[in-house]
Amino acid sequence: MTQPSKTAVVLVNLGTPDKAEKGAVRRYLKEFLSDDRVVEGKGLRRLLWLSVLNGIILNVRPGKVAKAYASIWEEDSPMRIILDKQVSELQLVLQSHHGEHSPDVFAAMTYGKPGLTPLLHKLSDTGYEKVLLIPMYPQYSATTTAPVYDQVAKFQLQQRRVLDVRIVNSYYDHPKYVEALANQVANFRAENESVDKLILSYHGIPKEYADKGDPYPLQCHKTSELLAEKLGLADTEWMTTFQSRFGPAEWLQPYTDKTLEKLPEQGVKKLQIACPAFSADCLETLEEIAEENREVFMDAGGESYDYIPALNANDGFIELLASLVREQAGDWVGVR
Numbered sequence: 393m394t395q396p397s398k399t400a401v402v403l404v405n406l407g408t409p410d411k412a413e414k415g416a417v418r419r420y421l422k423e424f425l426s427d428d429r430v431v432e433g434k435g436l437r438r439l440l441w442l443s444v445l446n447g448i449i450l451n452v453r454p455g456k457v458a459k460a461y462a463s464i465w466e467e468d469s470p471m472r473i474i475l476d477k478q479v480s481e482l483q484l485v486l487q488s489h490h491g492e493h494s495p496d497v498f499a500a501m502t503y504g505k506p507g508l509t510p511l512l513h514k515l516s517d518t519g520y521e522k523v524l525l526i527p528m529y530p531q532y533s534a535t536t537t538a539p540v541y542d543q544v545a546k547f548q549l550q551q552r553r554v555l556d557v558r559i560v561n562s563y564y565d566h567p568k569y570v571e572a573l574a575n576q577v578a579n580f581r582a583e584n585e586s587v588d589k590l591i592l593s594y595h596g597i598p599k600e601y602a603d604k605g606d607p608y609p610l611q612c613h614k615t616s617e618l619l620a621e622k623l624g625l626a627d628t629e630w631m632t633t634f635q636s637r638f639g640p641a642e643w644l645q646p647y648t649d650k651t652l653e654k655l656p657e658q659g660v661k662k663l664q665i666a667c668p669a670f671s672a673d674c675l676e677t678l679e680e681i682a683e684e685n686r687e688v689f690m691d692a693g694g695e696s697y698d699y700i701p702a703l704n705a706n707d708g709f710i711e712l713l714a715s716l717v718r719e720q721a722g723d724w725v726g727v728r
């Protein structure tokens with residue numbers, strides 16, 4: 393009798409350094425910023441970028457960024473700690489939903505450890521035949537989600553017997569994602585004093601990528617609209633902004649930091665800020681938003697500034713992930 397085929401669910405996040413130290417940050421940034429999905433360009437433009445990256449950025453940036461990581465570091469990088477928690481919580485829920493058909497859940501990162509490509513090798517070598525990948529990006533972008541597809545494609549090219557792979561493309565408008573966000577924001581608002589505005593800050597991308605067809609900003613705006621609707625907010629009570637600008641080119645606007653600088657003079661003195669594109673708290677939320685941008689807002693005359701944590705491993709988010717498994721791989725877990 394043949395063994396039933398084994399099924400894996402892999403939660404994939406971006407990646408993060410191994411340590412909050414210059415050398416580790418340099419290795420991480422080199423791998424991440426050398427991906428031509430992240431910084432696009434062919435021919436001369438590519439050569440120019442690689443010389444700027446290797447000649448300037450990788451000498452100057454790691455020291456500064458390592459200090460920022462040190463300010464949020466726990467026993468490991470928050471992103472990795474949270475990804476492990478998301479994996480173990482999802483495993484428990486899937487076990488209770490699907491019993492003997494429950495898939496095994498794994499963590500992977502596009503850049504750094506635990507790497508996605510080594511995991512695909514391990515899964516294949518240990519008898520897994522079906523793999524559902526869930527990128528931890530609710531909104532699709534060619535800069536984040538597509539590299540997951542790329543690594544899978546490169547892996548498959550080397551296989552005689554390819555893995556049966558499915559990849560969740562996006563879930564920016566999934567009712568359970570919007571509900572999880574709405575509950576997170578509503579619970580926070582119930583426990584804190586009322587504010588003038590809720591800022592929904594998303595990681596940016598270069599405007600050029602969006603102009604060429606990356607649907608990311610459209611999906612971000614849709615998430616915001618659905619969330620505001622679910623929370624019953626009037627148009628004046630919320631806005632969408634884009635953070636984490638990198639380099640001299642124009643990125644998606646309005647910029648989070650520039651907006652925060654202007655809001656107090658427009659009478660917005662108290663605000664809350666949430667970051668729906670980040671499923672897990674990380675450098676970009678815990679340091680850039682909760683620390684750096686707080687200072688920007690308060691220095692400009694703001695009176696109160698609260699960061700609303702990411703969904704992380706909360707029940708609503710794990711429930712969404714379990715729904716994605718059921719919806720996109722139900723036939724693998726005995727549902728249909």
Ligand SMILES: C=CC1=C(C)c2cc3[nH]c(cc4nc(cc5[nH]c(cc1n2)c(C)c5CCC(=O)O)C(CCC(=O)O)=C4C)c(C)c3C=C
Nearest residue numbers: 406407408409430457471533535536595597638674675676
């Ligand atoms: C240079 C171009 C970059 C693009 C395009 C980009 C898109 C993008 N990134 C995320 C999510 C995260 N980015 C994080 C860190 C980070 N991002 C960039 C650059 C680009 N991101 C850099 C250089 C860094 C490292 C920090 C720094 O040097 O400033 C993180 C946090 C990682 C962590 O370890 O905590 C996340 C998460 C999204 C969602 C996105 C496009 C949609």
Ligand SMILES: [Fe+2]
Nearest residue numbers: 406595636676
């Ligand atoms: Fe980024």
Ligand SMILES: [Fe+2]
Nearest residue numbers: 636675676680
């Ligand atoms: Fe940043």
